[in-house]
Amino acid sequence: xxxxxxxxxxxxxxxxxxxxxxxxxxxxxxxxxxxxxxxxxxxxxxxxxxxxxxxxxxxxxxxxxxxxxxxxxxxxxxxxxxxxxxxxxxxxxxxxxxxxxxxxxxxxxxxxxxxxxxxxxxxxxxxxxxxxxxxxxxxxxxxxxxxxxxxxxxxxx
Numbered sequence: 001x002x003x004x005x006x007x008x009x010x011x012x013x014x015x016x017x018x019x020x021x022x023x024x025x026x027x028x029x030x031x032x033x034x035x036x037x038x039x040x041x042x043x044x045x046x047x048x049x050x051x052x053x054x055x056x057x058x059x060x061x062x063x064x065x066x067x068x069x070x071x072x073x074x075x076x077x078x079x080x081x082x083x084x085x086x087x088x089x090x091x092x093x094x095x096x097x098x099x100x101x102x103x104x105x106x107x108x109x110x111x112x113x114x115x116x117x118x119x120x121x122x123x124x125x126x127x128x129x130x131x132x133x134x135x136x137x138x139x140x141x142x143x144x145x146x147x148x149x150x151x152x153x154x155x156x157x
Contacts, residue, residue: 046131
């Protein structure tokens with residue numbers, strides 16, 4: 001028989017920490033003239049977590065870093081990112097400048113800063129692209145299920 005305490009511990013282990021300074025709930029980018037930030041939007045196999053250009057970026061969970069990842073393959077100002085693997089999770093965090101591309105990080109540890117997205121896409125809602133390595137939806141782990149509930153109620157941003 002599962003105890004409530006054990007279930008809550010298992011659930012807490014699944015929840016990721018904040019990815020960006022100033023966005024403690026990992027709020028997902030809504031829509032703008034460049035598209036939408038939710039999982040499954042056109043050409044989108046991740047989610048976009050709102051983040052101001054230059055903001056500190058944190059590890060959402062503990063794990064091993066690897067990179068660099070160049071999502072645009074063109075060397076523009078936001079063509080950088082990193083992969084984190086640990087605790088059964090594997091994600092790519094894109095449009096960030098990592099402090100380092102190798103090593104072990106703990107959940108909540110600073111791992112870099114948000115790159116200047118406005119320089120490349122003026123007027124976009126600046127964000128970190130978060131993509132599971134297996135291309136599944138990371139929304140639940142990022143938002144503790146809260147974003148899904150907002151979207152179902154028509155309150156998503």
